[in-house]
Amino acid sequence: AQKxxxxxxxxxxxxxxxxxxxxxxxxxxxxxxxxxxxxxSSGEMIFLIYQGSYDExxxxxxRYSLNFQKARKSANLVISASQLGDxxxxxxAMREGLGGFKTIFGAGTRLFVKA
Amino acid sequence: GAGVSQSPSNKVTEKGKDVELRCDPISGHTALYxxxxxxGQGLEFLIYFQGxxxxxxxxxxxxxxxxxxxxxxxxxxxxxxTQQEDSAVYLCASSGTGVTGELFFGEGSxxxxx
Numbered sequence: 001a002q003k004x005x006x007x008x009x010x011x012x013x014x015x016x017x018x019x020x021x022x023x024x025x026x027x028x029x030x031x032x033x034x035x036x037x038x039x040x041s042s043g044e045m046i047f048l049i050y051q052g053s054y055d056e057x058x059x060x061x062x063r064y065s066l067n068f069q070k071a072r073k074s075a076n077l078v079i080s081a082s083q084l085g086d087x088x089x090x091x092x093a094m095r096e097g098l099g100g101f102k103t104i105f106g107a108g109t110r111l112f113v114k115a
Numbered sequence: 116g117a118g119v120s121q122s123p124s125n126k127v128t129e130k131g132k133d134v135e136l137r138c139d140p141i142s143g144h145t146a147l148y149x150x151x152x153x154x155g156q157g158l159e160f161l162i163y164f165q166g167x168x169x170x171x172x173x174x175x176x177x178x179x180x181x182x183x184x185x186x187x188x189x190x191x192x193x194x195x196x197t198q199q200e201d202s203a204v205y206l207c208a209s210s211g212t213g214v215t216g217e218l219f220f221g222e223g224s225x226x227x228x229x
Contacts, residue, residue, distance in 0.1 A: 033214075033215065033216060035217060035218075037218075043204065043222065043223060044220065044222060045206065045208070045218070045220035047217040047218065047219075050215045050217055052214065052215075091157065091158065093218075095216060101165075102148070102160060102163040102171050103148065103160075103163075103210075103216075103218060104160050105150070105157050105158040105160070106157060107156070107157040108156075108157045
């Protein structure tokens, strides 16, 4: 069965520094997709970055990068040069298969960026 | 509309009443999801529709919860005989047929059961 684990309920980072949010997953499928979403205090869910299980390069989107270690089944999110606006809940998610399958979410990590 | 639309945005009901929550996905999106998010918590998967396939109902917490999707578009989540523990934000999301398949979320329906 699918499972997503985020072990950091809360994280603090100094503005302008980098931070890594941990995510491990469990699946028996060879084809799957991994996602990170941001949820600010306003409640909206914002898609940040995607990594396919067959992608050989780590995904990057601006200040976001995904440190994908397939053998360890980890998909950590790295945020570089943190900004105050990065303070939010961050959710790791996984979808088994290349499409047409459900997406499940981890419990989330609340990130606090200090000025 | 351009995004996922949910209604009502807020619903206050009395324990024991039935409620219906509506989701209008992005036009052309074949997949539709319902999640429940309790205060400060993660997203709990409820149900997933994909095209004309039978829905994946594995996340529905009890038989008081049901959902349907008419014509492959609008979906309604129904909670019968509401309980106080049903109080949460119910999020709907849709996704297209691309390889990435990221979810596009509505703003949620906040349900409060008194």
